[in-house]
Amino acid sequence: MKSAEKTADLDMGDFEMINGPGDGHDERPKQPTKGGTGSPKRRKGTIYIEAQVKPDYTGSLAKITTKLEVIFRSQCIHAVELDHEMIGEDLYAECFFPDCLHSLKAVDIVGTDDDYPFILVESHTVEINVYSLQDGKAAKTQEALSLCGDAMLLPSVGFGNAFEGLIFDGDIKQKLVVFMTNLLRFSCKPGHSSSSTVNRLVFLSGPPGTGKTSLSIGLAQKLAIRLNKTFGETILLQLNAATLLSQYFGQSAVKIHSIFEALAAQSAETPDTLLVLLIDEIESLAASRETASARNEVHDAVRATNALLTGVDLVRTNANVLIICTSNLSDSLDAAFIDRCGRHIRIPQPALAARYEILRHSINGLIEREIIKTPKVPLPTFRNAEYRIPTDFKTAGYTLQSLAYKLEDTGPAGQVVSARWLSQLAETALADELEPNAPPCTVADALELMSRYVKEVTCENKGSKRSQGTVATEYDGSVKKRKLQLTAGSSLSPVRVTDAHLFGETRSADLEGRADECIATFGEMEAEGYERSPEDIDYIAEKVIDQWQFNGGCCCYEIIGSRLRDYVEHGTPMNRDVSNLYEGSFILEFLEPHPSRDATVLIRATYKHDHPLCKQGKGHPQAPPLHLHFNQSETFQVLQGQVATVEGWSVATTVYTREDGPHEIKPWVPHSFNPVPDSPEDTVVLVWAHPDDVDEMMDRVFFTNLLMYVSDVHEKKVSLNPFQIMLTQHVSATAMIWFPTATWLGPLRWWVPWKVQALFAAAGRLIGLTPMMKRYTSEEEFAEIQKTKRT
Numbered sequence: 001m002k003s004a005e006k007t008a009d010l011d012m013g014d015f016e017m018i019n020g021p022g023d024g025h026d027e028r029p030k031q032p033t034k035g036g037t038g039s040p041k042r043r044k045g046t047i048y049i050e051a052q053v054k055p056d057y058t059g060s061l062a063k064i065t066t067k068l069e070v071i072f073r074s075q076c077i078h079a080v081e082l083d084h085e086m087i088g089e090d091l092y093a094e095c096f097f098p099d100c101l102h103s104l105k106a107v108d109i110v111g112t113d114d115d116y117p118f119i120l121v122e123s124h125t126v127e128i129n130v131y132s133l134q135d136g137k138a139a140k141t142q143e144a145l146s147l148c149g150d151a152m153l154l155p156s157v158g159f160g161n162a163f164e165g166l167i168f169d170g171d172i173k174q175k176l177v178v179f180m181t182n183l184l185r186f187s188c189k190p191g192h193s194s195s196s197t198v199n200r201l202v203f204l205s206g207p208p209g210t211g212k213t214s215l216s217i218g219l220a221q222k223l224a225i226r227l228n229k230t231f232g233e234t235i236l237l238q239l240n241a242a243t244l245l246s247q248y249f250g251q252s253a254v255k256i257h258s259i260f261e262a263l264a265a266q267s268a269e270t271p272d273t274l275l276v277l278l279i280d281e282i283e284s285l286a287a288s289r290e291t292a293s294a295r296n297e298v299h300d301a302v303r304a305t306n307a308l309l310t311g312v313d314l315v316r317t318n319a320n321v322l323i324i325c326t327s328n329l330s331d332s333l334d335a336a337f338i339d340r341c342g343r344h345i346r347i348p349q350p351a352l353a354a355r356y357e358i359l360r361h362s363i364n365g366l367i368e369r370e371i372i373k374t375p376k377v378p379l380p381t382f383r384n385a386e387y388r389i390p391t392d393f394k395t396a397g398y399t400l401q402s403l404a405y406k407l408e409d410t411g412p413a414g415q416v417v418s419a420r421w422l423s424q425l426a427e428t429a430l431a432d433e434l435e436p437n438a439p440p441c442t443v444a445d446a447l448e449l450m451s452r453y454v455k456e457v458t459c460e461n462k463g464s465k466r467s468q469g470t471v472a473t474e475y476d477g478s479v480k481k482r483k484l485q486l487t488a489g490s491s492l493s494p495v496r497v498t499d500a501h502l503f504g505e506t507r508s509a510d511l512e513g514r515a516d517e518c519i520a521t522f523g524e525m526e527a528e529g530y531e532r533s534p535e536d537i538d539y540i541a542e543k544v545i546d547q548w549q550f551n552g553g554c555c556c557y558e559i560i561g562s563r564l565r566d567y568v569e570h571g572t573p574m575n576r577d578v579s580n581l582y583e584g585s586f587i588l589e590f591l592e593p594h595p596s597r598d599a600t601v602l603i604r605a606t607y608k609h610d611h612p613l614c615k616q617g618k619g620h621p622q623a624p625p626l627h628l629h630f631n632q633s634e635t636f637q638v639l640q641g642q643v644a645t646v647e648g649w650s651v652a653t654t655v656y657t658r659e660d661g662p663h664e665i666k667p668w669v670p671h672s673f674n675p676v677p678d679s680p681e682d683t684v685v686l687v688w689a690h691p692d693d694v695d696e697m698m699d700r701v702f703f704t705n706l707l708m709y710v711s712d713v714h715e716k717k718v719s720l721n722p723f724q725i726m727l728t729q730h731v732s733a734t735a736m737i738w739f740p741t742a743t744w745l746g747p748l749r750w751w752v753p754w755k756v757q758a759l760f761a762a763a764g765r766l767i768g769l770t771p772m773m774k775r776y777t778s779e780e781e782f783a784e785i786q787k788t789k790r791t
C-alpha cells in the first residue's frame, strides 16, 4: 500500500496533520533496554538516518534535511528498524515523505546499550544525512595526483552498497565509522590545521580476500555521507603501491614525495573537501627498512619507505586528509610506519555467523538476478535461523547453517575459507553444475549444488599438497592460531560451537516418542513398587540419544536434558500444560523455551482440522481481532498443517505451512491469525513472544488467562465481561487496531483503541478486577502477582 504522495516543495505546515494525538504524553510503553527499562543511567543514543535523493533531483539537500527533521520531530515515525527501506513501506504509509527521495533508511544506532530490532525514535537523537550519488565523473585535482588514477567524487553510484554489502563478525564496520567520524571531528574545523594528536592514518591488515580494499572504499563512501554537513565534497584517490613501485622503479621515492606534496596543496586549496587517499598493498612501500638493509636491498625500496613516512608527516596537520592503507602482511612492515597509524585493525577470516550471512547475501543476489527462483519465505538471517527447533532440519535456513558450519575448515585447500571465496561460492557452484539453458532453480537446489561443489573441491584437495605461494603459506600459521583462539571463546567469534544448537536430521516427535516408551516402562515398574530415581535419567537419556544419533545427531542437550529431568524428578509429562479449549477444537500447550529463543513464553497450539469451529477460519472464537504489540515480537512456526495470518496495515492474508520456517511479526505490526478452514490435517503451530527483557510482556499467565477466559465465555461457562478482557490485554502492551486501511487516520488507528482499552482497564480495576483471574492462575503465580503489586 502506498501513502498519499506529496511533492518535495511541500510547505512545512503540511506536516502538522501527521502528528499523532497525545504527542509527547501518550501512554505507549517505553522501549526496553538490555540493561533494564527506564534506568536513569540509560544513554540517549543517536539514530543515523540516510536519505538518498532521486538521480534527477537538483534542488537543495539542506532543504530536504530540514523537512525530514520536521517529520522525525513530529513523531509521525514512532519506530524505525535498521536497514529497512521506509519509502513505500506499509508501516510508514501515513508519513508524507518528500517526493524526490529515492531511499530513506535508519542505518545505524550509536551510543546506546539497546539491542532491539525496532528503535523508538522519541528516545533517541536523530541525525539525518541527505545525499545524492555522484555519477562517477572524475574530480579536478593537482596534476601529480593523477598517479593515483582518476580522483573520484563520493558518494559514488559505482560504490552504491560497498559498505552495507560487507559482512564481518562483530561490529568492525560500525566502530571504524564512529572512530573516523570522531577523529575528523576532533581534528578541528575544515580549513584550520589539525589539532588532533592522532594521525588520520588507518591501517587494515588481514588474510587475502577478507574485504580490506572493499572496506576502505566503503568507509570512504560512508564518511562522505556521514560527514556531508562538514565536508561539502569528498574525493577518493586510489594508489596501488605495488604498481607504482614497478612502474617507476628507481624513481618511486620521488613520485611518492610528489603525491604527498600535491595532496597537501590540494588540501589547502579545497579545505571543505575531504580527501581520502587509499594506498592498497602498502607492504610494497612500507616494507621494513631493517630487513631490506639486511638483504642489501637498500636503494629504491628503502627510499620509497622514507618518502612514505615523510609524506605522512607532511599532511599530518591537514584536517581534511584521511589515509587508509591495506596489507596482507602486517608483521614485516616498517616499525616507524606502524607507529604512525592512528588505528591498526586486523580483519579476521569470517567465523560462523559471518560465513552464513555472506552465503545468504550471495544467494539473495542470485535471486535478484533471477538465477534462483524467489522463495515464498526469504532465507532467515543467522539470528533467526537460530530459532530452529528439532523439526526444522528440512528448511533452507537449516541447510545453509550446516553448510556455513562445515566450511569452518573445508575451504578449497583445507583452510578457513575467505570472505571472497564464500561470496563467490553460490555463483561458482551454480555455474559449474547447471545446464546452460536451465530455468531458475530453487533455493533448496542451489544449496544442494553448493554443498556438492564444496564436497568436490574438498575431495580434490585432500591429500594434494598446496601449490600456493609464500603469502598463502604464511597465512596457514596465522589462520591456525586464530582458530585456536576462537575455540577458546575469542570475542571475534560471536557463536561458540556448543551454542550453535545444531540439530541433525531429527524429529522432536521421535525423541519424545522414545522417551515416552521408556517412561511407560518405568510406569509399569512403578505399579509393581519400583521408585523413580535420578539414575533413570541416564537410562532414558541413553535411549533418546541412541534415537537421536540414529537420526543424525544434534547438540540440543539442554532441552532434552531438562525435559528428562522433569519426567523423572517431578513426574510431569515433558514440562507441559495441556488444555483442550473452544469445545475441543484448540489444544493449548506451554513448553519450556530454549534460552536461544530469548522468549517469555513458548506455546504449541493445535487446531483440530475436522472440528466445525476450525472450518469457520477467521470466525473461530480463538482468532483474535487485529492488534499489535508495543514491546515484543510474536514469532510463529507451523510444524504441521496450515495457518492463516492477517498482517500489516494493508491487512494482507497469507497462509503459512511447515516449509515456510519461523515467521516473525515485529512489534508495531498489526496482525491476527486463524485456522485455515480447508486444512487437510490438524495444524500444529509453535508461537513464542520475545525478547524476554521487557517490562510489560506476554507470558504464560497472560496467554492462559486470555485464551481460557475467551474459551469459557464461548462455551458459556462464564459470562463476558468486557472490562476483564480489556484489563488482561492492557497489561501485555497490546493495542487493538480500528479501521486499519484508513491511512488518513494515521496513528489514531491504534491510539484510540488503546485509550479506550486504558479507560476500560482503569474502570475494571476500580470495580475490583485484576488482570490475572484467580480461576486461571495457579496459587503460587497469583500470590507472586499480588506480591509484586504490593511492592
Ligand SMILES: Nc1ncnc2c1ncn2[C@@H]1O[C@H](COP(=O)(O)OP(=O)(O)OP(=O)(O)O)[C@@H](O)[C@H]1O
Binding pocket: 165, 166, 167, 168, 206, 207, 208, 209, 210, 211, 212, 213, 214, 215, 326, 327, 328, 358, 419, 420, 421, 423
Ligand atoms: N567481509 C566481506 N563480506 C562480504 N563480501 C566480502 C567480504 N570480504 C570480501 N568480500 C568479497 O570479496 C571481494 C574481494 O574483497 P577485497 O578485494 O576487498 O579483499 P581484500 O582483503 O582486499 O583482498 P586482498 O588481500 O587479496 O587484496 C569483494 O569484492 C567482495 O565481493
Ligand SMILES: [Mg+2]
Binding pocket: 212, 213, 214, 280, 281, 326
Ligand atoms: Mg585488497
